[in-house]
Amino acid sequence: MVAPVAARRRTRAGSARIRFGFAVIAVYVVAAAIGPWLFRYNPVDTRTADRLKPPFTRLSDGSFAIFGTDQVGQDLLAQMLQGARISIAVGLATLLLAGTIGVTIGLAAGYFGGWLDGVLMRLADIQLAFPSILLAIFIAALLGPSVVNVVIVLAVANWVTFARVARGQALATRRREFVDASRTLGAGTWRLVTRCVLPACVAPVLVVATVEIGHVILAEASLSFLGLGTPASTPSWGVTIANGRNYLADAWWISTIPGIALAFLVISLGVLGDALRDRYDPRLRSL
Amino acid sequence: MSTESPLLSVRDLQTSFPMRSPVLRRTVGQIQAVAGVSFDIPAGGTLGLVGESGSGKSTVARTIIGLEKARSGSIVFDGDELTSLPKASMRRVRRQLQMIFQDPYASLNPRATVEQIIAEAWQIHPDVVPRNQHRAEVRDLLERVGLNPDHAERYPHQFSGGQRQRIGIARALALRPKLVICDEAVSALDVSVQAQVLNLLDDLRCDLGLAYLFIAHDLSVVRHISDRVAVMYLGRIVETASQDELFTRPLHPYTQALLSAVPDPKPWDKPAREQIIIGGDVPSPADPPSGCGFRTRCWKAEETCAHDVPELTTRLELHPAACHFATELAGAAR
Amino acid sequence: MVLLSVRDLRVEFATSGGVVTAVDGASFDVGSGETVALLGESGSGKSVTAQAVMGIVPKPAGRVCGGSISYDGRDLLAPGVAKGLRGREIAMVFQDPLSSLNPVFRVGAQIGEMFRRHRGASRREARAAALDLMKRVGIPAASKRLDDYPHQFSGGMRQRVMIAMALALSPRLLIADEPTTALDVTVQAQIMDLLTRLQAEEGMSLVLITHDLGVVAGVADRVILMYAGRVVETGSLREVYEHSGHPYTSGLMASVPAVDGPRDRLVPIQGSPPDLLSLPSGCSFRPRCQYADEQCAEVEPVLRQLPDRPSTHQAACHHPEGVLTDVH
Incomplete structure (x- = not known):
């Protein structure tokens, strides 16, 4: 009696973009995961003889520097692979933290409504009205530079987007008939939120997360560039780019190559996020 | 009428919604969606609650089942006063009182399988069916409502509207209720499927001894x-009677108009009846007319209708109707 | 005289599940001054047929891919023809009047716009004409309501506004797609009353599209019953209702509970409405039909005259004899 579900085999919106995005990101993740084992990086290791060598140079120890070396003779590729780890780790950790805070606040605001909604959303408005990078600089200056602090700072600056999406979904879902149906079965608030409302948030939140992770990685690099992010001993991309700034005239590669790598990752994440959003949740277009 | 106390007894139920000003969202008044409604449903009986949009009939259902809060009045179900019942006892009572919703698309969680949807009730009330029997019990219920038990693992979107409504019915039956509220349960279905579901509801009533608020x-x-x-009209019951009595001898002008407006697929079979077409629309419950709610559309309305709210009482040993001229109309209807 | 003639109309829609044939070889005529009911349940293709006549099949998903539609001798499927006739000669009223009216313009201006655009009327003339129309469709205190916005009207009043706009240019054919489905019963009676009155006054042809057998019973001269994109039965309304020659028609009649008479158990049609993505071979109604046999699976039935019935009464069924004798 059930209507057979025909094979849904039509090319769907943005397949190419999604495949491209995932491929690029996979390359970065693999590089970040196994790269530092292949190309050892020691932050206190300085070799003045190999300072500021351009890309494709054979170094004094016989190794080959594809991306050249920096001002203390460190191999730039090894440094970047290490940096990729930090950027991706910071990005993921931030999203996890910001997502948890944001979704919790958004669900509470959307589901319960009333004064709680008013208070939480005004808080979000204030947060949005304040330029997030300024806020991040302010908090970083207070807490001092460390990887954990960067994560906290960026999470504080980014929870609002998640809260808005979750609130929107909660508002849309809580009055749906199937939620009322669970209510009439005797389901309590906790059950309704976790079983009915939260699952409805998953897809849009993941889409938003993909868009946001690019912003977060960029923000981390910006903070580190300004010296407010990861400490100088932790070679995130921002730190490397900042270090190369003084040598732009003679050794362009130190800042440029990590910059290109960063830009390419952020663009790919943006493309992927847009494609996912178009496919799964076109209503989020304004975000 | 039996002397036993009814399964559900509603007395002077009132439910209202705050009316907020659009700018400041301050409460500026109350919309009286249900303005004093009383009725009984005996065990195994079916009360049909009819009305147009804005009549408050769905709010009555939602208030009884606890989705809205009653402002005043009493709802006694199986001996328990629902309006003052503590939360814990409410859970127990809920088992006996279930609901079938209007929209077969919106009322099933799109992310859950049929089995999860039906078994959810038993997760909330674990004592009804032990965990290891969920699967068998779901299959039983699916069979009972005329679905293939092998489809328990499917998702709602894989079913047609009529089949989804059957899933909704199975869910309502999962807790073995005594009273099922059907809120426009067949309105969204195609005619050919509507008849199937109506027959199913009929069968379930006979087999399980269910009572319906339909x-x-x-x-x-x-x-x-x-x-x-x-x-119902504008939050009040304007007439109530046995099915037979109401349809053959309607007393209230609104009932008469409503009956007259029902499209008849075979009008040539019957003696020509005079069609009553009442003008205008149902007034907004936010700003109801004074006195009798129906007077703005009523061809019988007089001075008194604007001042006195007609009571729902029995006149001349007929059935209760809330109209000042019910006896007169009864004569005309003969 | 035949005003509208539809022959072998085919309309396809691309959906996420594949291409469906929403209208599959539908043929029918509408005479001038005639009221015809186009009946069918969801997925029958009744609304798509109307869209094809109006030239408003949603693109790019939908496509008229076969057949012909001629209106008063003109080919409606030829480029530009339907557009030129829309509003002037053929008008349409939709199910949901709120979404068919522009929320940011006053109602009077929206009705008047018809005269300004098509007749070159001045603002003052258009306003006067709009007022006239609003009075004709029974909007109380019309002169006061000219300057109201659509949201200030009730559902029934909005439908009256839609009807006023449709009538503005005195069309010869009015297509009403589920005009009362969104309305309350008492308001439905008002609107049906209005439509029949206007049809008589204007002498226009009226095509009523609905799923409700009862609504059109006292109103339509003829019915065209559709199932899964095909016309399955056609004839004068009383003839079709009383001597149904197609098992689907008789099944529908048996499915409707009555407001009077004995309260018998309903005899529903078995099974589910057709899934256009996977229609059975031969007769689409076959899986739900008690008369179905091998012939029904192999040969798609065509409309033909029923035994001992008037020639205008036709059904697309291999076994109409059984249906006719069983029901009557």
Whole structure:
């Protein structure tokens, strides 16, 4: 009696973009995961003889520097692979933290409504009205530079987007008939939120997360560039780019190559996020 | 009428919603969605609650089942006063009182399988069916409502509208209720499927001894399934009678107009009846007319109708109707 | 005289599940001054047929891919023809009047716009004409309501506004797609009353599209019953209702609970409405039909005259004899 579900085999919106995005990101993740084992990086290791060598140079120890070396003779590729780890780790950790805070606040605001909604959303408005990078600089200056602090700072600056999406979904879902149906079965608030409302948030939140992770990685690099992010001993991309700034005239590669790598990752994440959003949740277009 | 106390007894129920000003969202007044409604449903009986949009019939259902809060009045179900019941006891009572919703698309969680949807009730009330019997029990229920038990693992979107409504019915039956509220339960279905679901509801009533509060705007559907019928207009019951009595001898002008407006697929079979077409629309419950709510559309309305709210009482040993001229109209209807 | 003639109309829609044939070889005529009911349940293709006549099949998903539609001798499927006739000769009223009216313009201006655009009327003339129309469709205190916005009207009043706009240019054919489905019963009666009155006054042809057998019973001269994109039965309304020659028609009649008479158990049609993505071979109604046999699976039935019935009464069924004798 059930209507057979025909094979849904039509090319769907943005397949190419999604495949491209995932491929690029996979390359970065693999590089970040196994790269530092292949190309050892020691932050206190300085070799003045190999300072500021351009890309494709054979170094004094016989190794080959594809991306050249920096001002203390460190191999730039090894440094970047290490940096990729930090950027991706910071990005993921931030999203996890910001997502948890944001979704919790958004669900509470959307589901319960009333004064709680008013208070939480005004808080979000204030947060949005304040330029997030300024806020991040302010908090970083207070807490001092460390990887954990960067994560906290960026999470504080980014929870609002998640809260808005979750609130929107909660508002849309809580009055749906199937939620009322669970209510009439005797389901309590906790059950309704976790079983009915939260699952409805998953897809849009993941889409938003993909868009946001690019912003977060960029923000981390910006903070580190300004010296407010990861400490100088932790070679995130921002730190490397900042270090190369003084040598732009003679050794362009130190800042440029990590910059290109960063830009390419952020663009790919943006493309992927847009494609996912178009496919799964076109209503989020304004975000 | 039996002397036993009814399964559900509603007395002077009132439910209102705050009316907020659009700018400041301050409460500026109350919309009286249900303005004093009383009725009984005996165990195993079916009361049809008919009305147009804005009549408050769905709010009555939602208040009884606890989705809205009653402002005043009493709802006694199986001996328990629901309006003052503590939360814990409410859970126990809920098992006996279930609901079938209007929209077969919106009322099933799109992310859950049929089995999860039906078994959810037993996760909330674990004592009804032990965990290891969920699967067998779901299959039983699916069979009972006329679905293939092998489809328990499917998702709602894989079913047609009528089949989804059957899933909704299975869910309502999962807790073995005594009373099921059907809120426009067949209105969204195609005619050919509507008849299937109506027959199913009929069978379930006989087999399981269910009582229904059957809410609908479609008079012919209500007539088909109900023992008693109550007609609502602007938050009040304007007439109530046994199904037979109400449809053959309507007393209230609104009931008469409503009956006259029902499209008849075979008008040539019957003696020509005079069609009553009442003008205008149902007034907004936010700004109801004074006195009798129906007077703005009533061809009988006089001075008194604007001042006195007619009571729902029995006049001349007929059935209760809330109209000052009910006896007169009864004569005319003969 | 035949005003509208539809022959072998085919309309396809691309959906996420594949291409469906929403209208599959539908043929029918509408005479001038005639009221015809186009009946069918969801997925029958009744609304798509109307869209094809109006030239408003949603693109790019939908496509008229076969057949012909001629209106008063003109080919409606030829480029530009339907557009030129829309509003002037053929008008349409939709199910949901709120979404068919522009929320940011006053109602009077929206009705008047018809005269300004098509007749070159001045603002003052258009306003006067709009007022006239609003009075004709029974909007109380019309002169006061000219300057109201659509949201200030009730559902029934909005439908009256839609009807007023449709009538503005005195069309010869009015297509009403589920005009009362969204309305309450008492308001439905008002609107049907209005439509029949206007049809008589204007002498226009009226095509009423609905799923409700009862609504059109006292109104339509003829019915065209559709199932899964095909016309399955056609004839004068009383003839079709009383001597149904197609098992689907008789099944529908048996499915409707009555407001009077004995309260018998309903005899529903078995099974589910057709899934256009996977229609059975031969007759689409076959899986739900008690008369179905091998012939029904192999040969798609065509419309033909029923035994001992008037020639205008036709059904697309291999076994109409059984249906006719069983029901009557």
